[in-house]
Amino acid sequence: MPHPMIVPFDFLEPDRRRSATLRGVRAPTQDRTTCLGDCFVRNVAPMTDDLDAPTSLPRRSWWGVLKRTVKEFGDDNLTDWAAALTYYAVLSLFPGILLLTSLLGLLGPDATKALIDSLGVLGPGEARDLVVGAIEDLQSSKAIAGPLAIVGLVTALWSASGYLGAFMRAANSIYDVEEGRPFWKVVPLRLGLTVGVVVLLALTALGVTATGGVADWLGGILGLRDTVVAVWDVAKWPVLLLLASLAIGLLYWASPNVRQPRWWWITPGGLLAVLVWIAASFGFAFYVGHAGSYNKTYGSLAGVIVFLVWLWISNLALLLGAELDAELERGRRMRKGESGEDPVAPPRDTRAMD
Known part of the structure; x- marks a missing residue:
């Protein structure tokens, strides 16, 4: 079984996030133990099998979502x-x-x-x-x-x-x-x-x-x-x-x-x-x-x-x-x-x- 691929998911840096997602490469300094909230772990079972469900994101991603919500709340006036x-x-x-x-x-x-x-x-x-x-x-x-x-x-x-x-x-x-x-x-x-x-x-x-x-x-x-x-x-x-x-x-x-x-x-x-x-x-x-x-x-x-x-x-x-x-x-x-x-x-x- 291949090792799960870790993709950066830093909400505050969309350019770096998008480029890493498109390349599909491993973040050089992050692994499954140090990636907390700012990355997605692929090939790991999500909270639900339905990717469109409101709770389909992995638990690791929710902290990034919450941070982005607070930031966008201010940016959107x-x-x-x-x-x-x-x-x-x-x-x-x-x-x-x-x-x-x-x-x-x-x-x-x-x-x-x-x-x-x-x-x-x-x-x-x-x-x-x-x-x-x-x-x-x-x-x-x-x-x-x-x-x-x-x-x-x-x-x-x-x-x-x-x-x-x-x-x-x-x-x-x-x-x-x-x-x-x-x-x-x-x-x-x-x-x-x-x-x-x-x-x-x-x-x-x-x-x-x-x-x-x-x-x-x-x-x-x-x-x-x-x-x-x-x-x-x-x-x-x-x-x-x-x-x-x-x-x-x-x-x-x-x-x-x-x-x-x-x-x-x-x-x-x-x-x-x-x-x-x-x-x-x-x-x-x-x-x-x-x-x-x-x-x-x-x-x-x-x-x-x-x-x-x-x-x-x-x-x-x-x-x-x-x-x-x-x-x-x-x-x-x-x-x-x-x-x-x-x-x-x-x-x-x-x-x-x-």
Whole structure:
């Protein structure tokens, strides 16, 4: 059996990495014991047999991927992109809430109440109060029927899709690719993603409501109502996290104009985004509640400022996950012998490029 061939995989030096990969030569000073994270070991069984799987890279390569993710996060100016997405999120938030409450209204008041209860434990108090207050106001307002209602929902859908359009541009920046998809293809994609996210949120609220009732019914049959309900109150959160990761995975797959092997239900970047968002949200809420001085600094605007900062942090987490998935894709393509230079992957469509 031939000795495994070791190819340099230093993410910070793409020219040297690419030339060594193309030559297929052994790194003169590295071996299997000293090559830690900055090289690929070929002819060694990967973590999975599917080279397109999100976790197909050897364990040695993940440290290099993480380093490259941090570096590219700064190089791609993702803090600025997060600020831009925060602006679009504010413009899209209330039209999105209108769409969501319209769908939940078809399912009864319990579905909306379940959504409000789920939101009640996330984010700082000021941000939570703004969102929950908007949902309650829309729920209690008098509905508009007929053609005006349809026009209002279509307008809300278009307004809410503005955030998705901005995220698609940010994703193209992460993958270092131009938007080559024509207008008639981008707009339906934006609207479809918006509808998908809103429907997923509505189904999540319905699932929490329905399964909570099932848990209560099952506990009554078993004579363990309090125990079963208590277990469900804990178990529902991993389910919600999986649904959030699913929505983010769909967003990461459809947004950039790059050819990706396939759509994975859950990606490492999606999981990272959810976990970072949860940790950052609780951390920021703790800071605002115990150490922050927003009320003294901003007075009556403190709630708005806290809400905007929380949205910015949330978008940072979302973009960080997208960056990780992009660097994993770069690593997979390099492992198959392709160039690791920008763009990360070939464009999906080039018709709108100059």
